Amino acid sequence: MARRRTNLTGWLFISPIVVGVVAFQFFPILVSMAASLTKWDGISPPEFVGLSNFTDIFTDDPLFYTTLWNTTYFTLASIPLTVGIGFLLAVLCAQRVRGVSFFRTAFFAPYVTNVVAIGFVWFWFFHPSDGVVNGLLQQVGIHGPEWLSSSTWAMPAVILVSVWQGVGYPMIILLAGLQGIPEMLYESAKIDGASSFARVRYVTLPLLTPHFLFLLITQFISSFQVFGLIYVMTKGGPGHSTSVYIYNLYENAFAYGKMGYACALAWILFAVIASVTYAQWKLQNRWVFYA
Amino acid sequence: MSRRAFVAGTLGLAGGSLVSGCGGKASSSSDEVTFLNWDTLKGTPLEKAIRAWEKKSGTKVVVQPTPTADYDTKMRTLLAGGQPPDIMRINDDFVRGFSARGALLDLNKYIRKDKLDVTAYAKESFEFARQPNGQHTAWVLGYQPRLMFYNVDAFKEANVELPPTTWTMDGWKWDDFADRAKKLTVPGKRWGALVYYDTGYEQTFTINHGSPTGIFSDDGTKFTLAGSTESEALQWATDLTCKEKAQPPWSQLQQDGIDNQLFAQGKVAMYFATFGAVPYLRSTIKDFTWDVAPPPGDVQQRTESSVIVFTIPKAAKNPDKAWELLKFLASEEGGKILLEGGQFTPINNAVAAQLGAGDKSPAHLNLFGVAAKHLTAPNQTKNTLGARDLYRPALDDAYNCEKPVRDVLTGVKAQVEKALQG
Numbered sequence: 001m002a003r004r005r006t007n008l009t010g011w012l013f014i015s016p017i018v019v020g021v022v023a024f025q026f027f028p029i030l031v032s033m034a035a036s037l038t039k040w041d042g043i044s045p046p047e048f049v050g051l052s053n054f055t056d057i058f059t060d061d062p063l064f065y066t067t068l069w070n071t072t073y074f075t076l077a078s079i080p081l082t083v084g085i086g087f088l089l090a091v092l093c094a095q096r097v098r099g100v101s102f103f104r105t106a107f108f109a110p111y112v113t114n115v116v117a118i119g120f121v122w123f124w125f126f127h128p129s130d131g132v133v134n135g136l137l138q139q140v141g142i143h144g145p146e147w148l149s150s151s152t153w154a155m156p157a158v159i160l161v162s163v164w165q166g167v168g169y170p171m172i173i174l175l176a177g178l179q180g181i182p183e184m185l186y187e188s189a190k191i192d193g194a195s196s197f198a199r200v201r202y203v204t205l206p207l208l209t210p211h212f213l214f215l216l217i218t219q220f221i222s223s224f225q226v227f228g229l230i231y232v233m234t235k236g237g238p239g240h241s242t243s244v245y246i247y248n249l250y251e252n253a254f255a256y257g258k259m260g261y262a263c264a265l266a267w268i269l270f271a272v273i274a275s276v277t278y279a280q281w282k283l284q285n286r287w288v289f290y291a
Numbered sequence: 292m293s294r295r296a297f298v299a300g301t302l303g304l305a306g307g308s309l310v311s312g313c314g315g316k317a318s319s320s321s322d323e324v325t326f327l328n329w330d331t332l333k334g335t336p337l338e339k340a341i342r343a344w345e346k347k348s349g350t351k352v353v354v355q356p357t358p359t360a361d362y363d364t365k366m367r368t369l370l371a372g373g374q375p376p377d378i379m380r381i382n383d384d385f386v387r388g389f390s391a392r393g394a395l396l397d398l399n400k401y402i403r404k405d406k407l408d409v410t411a412y413a414k415e416s417f418e419f420a421r422q423p424n425g426q427h428t429a430w431v432l433g434y435q436p437r438l439m440f441y442n443v444d445a446f447k448e449a450n451v452e453l454p455p456t457t458w459t460m461d462g463w464k465w466d467d468f469a470d471r472a473k474k475l476t477v478p479g480k481r482w483g484a485l486v487y488y489d490t491g492y493e494q495t496f497t498i499n500h501g502s503p504t505g506i507f508s509d510d511g512t513k514f515t516l517a518g519s520t521e522s523e524a525l526q527w528a529t530d531l532t533c534k535e536k537a538q539p540p541w542s543q544l545q546q547d548g549i550d551n552q553l554f555a556q557g558k559v560a561m562y563f564a565t566f567g568a569v570p571y572l573r574s575t576i577k578d579f580t581w582d583v584a585p586p587p588g589d590v591q592q593r594t595e596s597s598v599i600v601f602t603i604p605k606a607a608k609n610p611d612k613a614w615e616l617l618k619f620l621a622s623e624e625g626g627k628i629l630l631e632g633g634q635f636t637p638i639n640n641a642v643a644a645q646l647g648a649g650d651k652s653p654a655h656l657n658l659f660g661v662a663a664k665h666l667t668a669p670n671q672t673k674n675t676l677g678a679r680d681l682y683r684p685a686l687d688d689a690y691n692c693e694k695p696v697r698d699v700l701t702g703v704k705a706q707v708e709k710a711l712q713g
Contacts, residue, residue, distance in 0.1 A: 042371040044392045062681065062706045128542045149542035149691065238687035254364050256677045257388065 036263035042253075046260060053264035064265075066240055067248040074159060074244060075223040081163045083215050086170025087208075093171065094178045104175070108168035115165070119232030122161045123148065126233075151241040154234055158242055162229055166222075170215050177211040178204070206289040213288050217280050224273055245269055323351040324612045325376035327369070329362040336632040337620075343628060344619045350612050370394050375604035377613035383598050384679075386420065386429045387511070387671040388713070395428035396603040401614045402427060412621065412638045415666040419598050429602040430617045433626075433635035435566040436596040436662035437491045439587070440653070443580040445560040449475050454561075456655050458665060460588025465527060468561075468587035472537040475560040483537035485562040486528045487690060488550045490683070491595040492563055493525065498667045500524035501590035507711070511672035514707040516682065517700035524589075525689070526696040533692035541690035554581075565597055566659050567634050573651055582653040585665070593667040599635050636660055673713030681707050 036053055040046035057064050093104045110118065125132045126147035134144030145153040181204065189199045227246040230236060236243030236251075249269070253262035332338035332354050341352050355376060357365050363382065369375045370389075381389070389395050398420075402409070409417055413434060420429035439454060446453050451474045455463050472483030486492050493516065494505040500523060506516045515521060531538035539553065551568050553559040555575040563586060572581065586594050601620075603613045619625045626642030629635075633651075636643045636659050646660040672678060685703045689696040 041388075041392055042367050043389070043394045060709075123546070128540075146542040146691070149545050149687070151688070151691075237684050238691065239684045243684075251680060254367065255680065256674060257367065 032263045032266060035260050036267050038260040040260040041257040042259040043257070049260070053261050054268070056261070057264055057268060063240065063243060063248050067243050067245045070155065070241070070243055071224055071226070071245040073155060074162070074226055075220060077156075077159045078162050078166070078223055079216065079219045081159070082166045082219060083170045083212065085163065086167045086215075087174050089167060089171040090174035090178055093175055104171075107171055110165040111168035113165070115228035116232050118161065118165055119229050122157075122164075123233050126157050148234055149238055151239050154238060154242045158229055158233055161233070162223075162226065165229075166219075170219070173211050173215055174208060177208045181207050207291055209288040210290060213280070213284050217277055220276060220280070221273055224269070322349075323353055324378060324609055324616055325353045325355060326616075327355045327357060327366065327376040327379040329357055329380055331356045336629050339631070340620055340625045340628040341616070344616050344625070347619070348612070348615060350615075352616065370604060370606070373606055375606050377607040377609045378601050378603055378617065381429060381600055381602045383419070383600050384675045386600065386602070387422065387675070388673055389602075390422045390426065390428040391673060391713070394605055396605050396607065396610055397426040397428060398430060398603070398614065399425070399427045401618075405618065407618070411623075411640055413636070413640060413643065413663045413666075415663075415668060416596065416598050416638050419668060420600070429600045430621065431598045431600050431638050432617075432620050433599045433629060433637045434596040434663070434666070435599070435635045436659050436666065437489060437495060437563055437565050437594050438583040438585060438658055438662065439561055440554060440564055440568065440572070440581060440583050441561040442554070442557060442559075443582050445475055445481065445557070445579070446471075449477075449560075451475055454584035456582075456584070456658075458585045458592065458658065458661050460585075460592045463584070463587050465587050465589050469527075469531060469535060469537070472531060472561065473535055476537045478536075481557065482539050482553070482559045483535075483561065484531055485538055485544075485550055485553065485559045486531060487525075487538070487541075488544050489563050489565070491565065491597065492528060494595040494667055494669045495563075495586055495593065496524040496528055496589075497521040498593050498595075499586065499589045499591050500527075505667060505669055507670040507672050507675075507678070509670055511670050512708065512711050514678065514682070514700075514704050514711065517697075517704040517707075519697065522695075522697040522700055525686070525700075529689055529692075529696060532690070541687065551575075566636060567597070569653070569656070570632070570634050573633070576652070580652060583655055583658055585658060585662070593665045594662055595668060596662065596666045598668075636663065672711045674710050677710040678707045681710055 035046065037048060037050060038046035039049045039053075089107050093100055093107070124130075126134075128134060128144070128146045128149065131144075131147070133147065137144040147153050147157045185203050185207075186199055189203055194202065225246050226244055227250065230242055230244050230247050231250075234242040236247050245265070246269075249262050249265045252258045252265060326341070328337075332341070338354075341354070344350075345352055362380075363385075366375075366379055366381070369379075386395070412431075416431045416434040419431055420427050422428055441454055443453065451471050452462070454471075455461065468484070475481065475483035486496070497505045497516065497520070500520055502515065502518065502521045502524070504515045505521070507513065508515050516525075528538075532540055539559065544550070550559070550562050550564060551571050554562050554564075555572060557579060585592060601617060603610050603617070607613055620629065621638050623639050623641050626637035626639035627645070629637045630642055630645065633656075636646060640663070643660045643663060646657050669675070682700060682703050685699045686696070688694045689699050
C-alpha cells in the first residue's frame with residue numbers, strides 16, 4: 001500500500017513532463033505521420049493521397065537524390081575527419097603539461113558557439129578575393145579557388161568549417177575515455193617490449209572502441225541532419241552543389257508550403273537514419289571491445 | 292504544508308502553465324486592428340501613417356513586428372492555426388498561391404461598397420492583386436521600380452557621357468550601356484556596371500529585348516525564360532562579366548546587399564537596383580554625387596517593380612476596420628505621409644506625382660514616379676518560389692562563365708514547368 005502510494009507520488013511528480021512529452025513530441029510525431037499521407041499546405045484542409053508523396057519523392061523529385069548524395073558526401077567526409085582529428089587532439093590534451101586546460105577549452109569552444117556566427121565569419125574567410133583563406137594560400141604561392149561560389153569547392157569548404165566546429169565534442173569524449181584507461185596496462189605493455197605505436201594499436205584503440213561507436217552513431221545522426229551551416233553559408237548553392245536533405249525538406253515545408261510532402265521527406269530521413277544506426281549497433285560485435 | 296498539498300499545488304501550477312502556453316492570441320477585439328509586418332515600424336513613415344489613422348478613426352492598431360527570417364513561417368503558422376492578424380504584409384510571390392488556397396479575403400466587396408475610384412492608383416500595381424477568378428485578394432500600398440543608379444563623379448572622371456535624365460533610350464541602348472561600362476572600368480579599383488545581381492533584371496531585360504512575357508507565360512504554366520530571346524538577354528548581362536570584364540565576378544557577389552555596398556564604396560559605377568536602395572545610399576554616400584537613370588533600352592524600355600503588398604486573411608477577426616486602414620494608407624492623405632520615407636512610390640498617382648528629390652541625391656528621383664508608366668512584372672504562378680529555386684541555382688553555372696545561359700535554362704525547363712503546376 002505504502003509502495004503504491006510512493007509510486008503514485010512519483011508519477012504525480014513526473015506527470016507534467018510526461019504530459020509535455022506526449023503533447024509536444026509524441027503527438028507531433030503522429031501528426032507528421034498522418035500528414036505524410038496527405039497533400040497539405042498547412043492552410044487549407046489536408047487531402048488524403050495515400051503513399052503518393054513517397055512515390056513522388058522517389059520517382060519525380062529532381063532534388064531528392066541530389067540532396068541525398070550531398071548529405072552522404074558531407075557525412076562520409078566529415079565524420080572520419082571530425083573523429084580522427086578529435087582523437088589526435090584528445091591524445092595531445094591528455095598530456096600532463098602546463099596550460100593544457102587552455103587548449104582543451106580552445107578546441108571545445110567552437111562546438112558551443114552559435115552556428116550562425118560561425119557560418120557568417122567563415123563566409124568572409126572564404127571570400128575569393130578578400131578572404132583570409134585565399135590570402136594565406138597566396139602567401140605560399142597558391143592561387144586559391146572560388147570556394148563558396150564554386151560547385152567543386154563549396155562542399156569541401158562547408159565540411160572544413162563543420163570539422164573545425166565539431167572537433168571539440170569527440171575530443172572531450174575520447175579524452176574522458178583515455179583518462180579511464182588504467183596506467184598499469186601501458187606499463188605491462190612497456191615491460192613486454194611494446195613500442196609507442198604498438199601501445200596505441202593494442203591498448204588505447206581497443207579500449208576506446210565503445211567511445212568510437214558512440215561517436216559514430218551520434219555523429220552520423222547529426223551529420224545527416226546538417227542544416228545551419230548550409231543555410232548561413234551557401235543556401236544550398238551554387239547550383240544545388242551544397243543542397244542537403246534537411247535544406248530541401250525545409251524549402252518544401254516553408255518556402256513552397258508542401259507540408260505533407262515535407263513530412264514524407266522527414267519519415268524517409270528517419271528510416272535512413274534508423275536503418276544505419278541499427279546496422280552500426282548490430283555490427284559492433286565485430287569491432288567494439290568492452291573491457 | 293503536507294506533501295500531498297505540495298504535490299497538488301505543483302501539479303496545478305504545471306498544468307496551468309502548460310495550458311496557458313498553448314494558443315497565443317493573434318486575433319483582435321472589435322476596437323483594435325492587429326498588423327503583422329516584417330520590418331520594425333518604429334520611427335518610420337508607415338508608423339506615422341498608422342498613428343494618423345488611429346487618431347482619425349479612434350481604433351487602436353496593434354503592430355506585431357516579426358524579423359524577416361522568421362516572417363513567412365510565422366505567417367503560415369498563424370494562418371494554419373486560424374488565428375491570423377487582421378492585416379499582414381505578404382511576399383508578392385505568395386499572393387497567387389495563398390489566394391488559390393482561399394486564405395485571403397476578396398476585397399472587391401469593399402471596393403464596390405466604397406465606390407473607390409481605382410483610376411487614382413498606379414494601374415499595373417493595383418491590378419497585381421487581381422486573381423484569375425476576378426477576386427482582389429491583396430492591397431498594394433506602393434511600388435519600388437528598378438532604375439540604373441550611377442556614380443556621377445566616376446562618369447566625369449572617366450570623361451564618359453552621362454546617362455539620360457528622362458525616360459528615353461536615345462543614346463541609351465544596350466550597346467551604349469556596355470560601352471560606357473567598359474570605359475568606366477578601372478581594373479582592381481572599379482567595375483563599370485552591375486546588372487545581374489538584382490533578380491529584377493531577369494524580367495526587365497528579357498522584356499526589353501523583345502520577350503512577350505518575360506520569365507513566365509501569361510497563364511503562369513510555361514517557363515518562357517528558357518526561350519532564345521530571353522536567354523540572349525540574360526547572356527548579354529552575363530557577358531558583361533565573362534567577356535567584357537566590366538562587371539564583378541559572380542563569386543564576389545555571394546552576400547546579401549553587396550550591390551549596395553559596392554556602389555556606396557565607389558567600386559561599381561552603375562548598378563541596377565530598386566527604389567528601396569535610396570535611403571541606404573543617402574545615409575552612406577558622403578564623398579561622391581550619384582543619380583538614377585532609366586534602364587537601357589533595346590526593343591523597348593520598361594522596368595520591373597516590386598510591390599509593397601498587404602492582405603486581409605479570410606479568418607481575420609476585424610476585416611472591416613482592417614479595410615479602412617488599408618484604404619487610408621492608399622489614399623492621398625496616407626500616401627503623402629508614406630512618401631516621406633523615400634523608399635517606395637505610393638500607389639496613389641496624385642502622391643506619386645509629387646516625388647521630388649529636394650536637396651538630396653538622386654537629383655532625378657522623379658524618374659521613380661515616371662517609371663509607373665513603364666512597368667513590367669513577371670506573370671504570377673502557383674509556385675513561383677519553387678520554380679526559382681530550380682532555375683536560379685542552375686544559372687550559377689552561367690554566371691560563373693562555365694556554361695551558356697541557354698544550356699542551363701533548357702536543362703531545367705522541364706523541372707521548372709513541373710514545379711509551376713503547384
